[in-house]
Each structure stands twice: as C-alpha cells, then as structure tokens.
Amino acid sequence: MTQPLLYSFRRCPYAIRARLAIASAGIPVELREVVLRQKPDAFLQASPSGTVPCLVTASDVIDESLDVMMWALRQHDPEGWLDMPDEGFDRIARNDGAFKAALDRTKYAGRYPGSDPEEQRGLASAMLAELDQRIDGWIFGRPTLADYAILPFVRQFAFVDKAWFDAQPWPDLQLWLETFLASGRFERVMVKSQPWQVGDPPVFFP
C-alpha cells in the first residue's frame, strides 16, 4: 500500500474532523467516499465498527475519528493544534457524548420515540451557551484540536434550523462557526467526490 486509505463521507461530522486534521498535518491519503446506505465490501472488511471515518495504514486500522486526528497531528502539527490545555479533551468528550446525543435527538427526533426534540434542543443549547462564554475567537484564544473536533458538530446543529440558530444570543459562538464555514480549510475538506467503487483511480487528499 502506498498511501493510507481514508474511508470517509463528505457530510459526516466525524469524517469532517478527521479530514480537517489530515489537511492541517498535510499527510497525503487516498480518499474513498462511502455511501452509508450502500457500504462497499472493502470498507466493511476494513472497519470493525462499519462507521466512517476509517483510516487504513500499512500497519493499522484506525476506526475512531479522534484517533485519526491524533494519528495525523502526532506526525506533523504545524499549526500547534495539540498544544492545548487538558480542558480541551474534556470539551471534546462532552461534545461527543452529551452534546451529540442531544443533537441527534433534535435532528433525528423520529429515531428516538419517547424523547422530546424541544427538550433536547434546550439541552444542546445550554451547552452551546456555555461554550459561547468560553470562546474568544477560538476556544483557547487560538485554534487547537478542540475547535476542529467540535466545530463540525456545531455546524450540524446550526443547520437543523439555521434561522433559529442565528437568532440565539451566542455572538462568539456564531462568529466562530461563521469564520470556520468561510475558511479555505473548510472549503477544501468539503470538496465533493464521487462514491468510491472497486477499480476507480485513486483520489488523493488533501
């Protein structure tokens, strides 16, 4: 194998954050866009969890997006994303746990009978109101792993109802998200590619 393979899905927040770290590190990978409704056999054989992102290197399979971020940044971290207080890891854990749970129960309410989407939106909002207080440009005043690990999920929450989101009293959080959405980095990780099929010529990323 020449390049590590990254099985990815363009809009998945976990896959977005993996691509963000790979792009920052500048580590070349072969990108394979997966259609989640029609997962290719090669992906299912590689990925223990059957979820994207999944990175396959010559020696390893990395099946968790945060581990893919760490894999990339430990090799090359030119922007100093790993130079982050431990609080950053706590924030990522809360994002991946309680916030993602409330986000899913707001966005995909039909999948969670018995759960009230308005109540869930309130829970997510309380977490974002707290984050708004913390952000000064970035969570720690300059971009770190925590920003890029969390931003794709805040994006997903914002677009559940963007007009509602924009009307909330979270100026620092809103500016943080808008700056990210307008960035060249975001544009590059969101480039569209055709779903991968066996025999396709490789698509390289970043």
Ligand SMILES: N[C@@H](CCC(=O)N[C@@H](CS)C(=O)NCC(=O)O)C(=O)O
């Ligand atoms: N813990 C995993 C979660 C990844 C995940 O849940 N990805 C979703 C897409 S956003 C997925 O692949 N779901 C499988 C499916 O929909 O079949 C990670 O951080 O990489």
